[in-house]
Amino acid sequence: xxxxxxxxxxxxxxxxxxxxxxxxxxxxxxxxxxxxxxxxxxxxxxxxxxxxxxxxxxxxxxxxxxxxxxxxxxxxxxxxxxxxxxx
Numbered sequence: 001x002x003x004x005x006x007x008x009x010x011x012x013x014x015x016x017x018x019x020x021x022x023x024x025x026x027x028x029x030x031x032x033x034x035x036x037x038x039x040x041x042x043x044x045x046x047x048x049x050x051x052x053x054x055x056x057x058x059x060x061x062x063x064x065x066x067x068x069x070x071x072x073x074x075x076x077x078x079x080x081x082x083x084x085x086x087x
Contacts, residue, residue, distance in 0.1 A: 002053050003056075004036055004053060007035045011031075011032070011033050
């Protein structure tokens with residue numbers, strides 16, 4: 001079982017959160033870096049077996065389209081995944 005929390009944050013060069021109080025209304029709510037469970041640019045190597053992924057979209061306003069790709073970056077999610085339940 002794998003728990004994944006999706007977020008997007010605006011980070012500076014030192015990986016600190018950026019909050020621009022003067023231009024708050026002019027900027028969108030989208031962050032420039034996607035985080036999975038607090039980790040930017042994650043990579044997960046999996047063994048060939050069944051996994052249960054529990055996904056939470058904790059982003060303020062960003063939708064996500066999730067795909068599983070092989071080493072050649074081809075989308076294989078429809079071939080190997082089954083959706084058991086959603087809520």
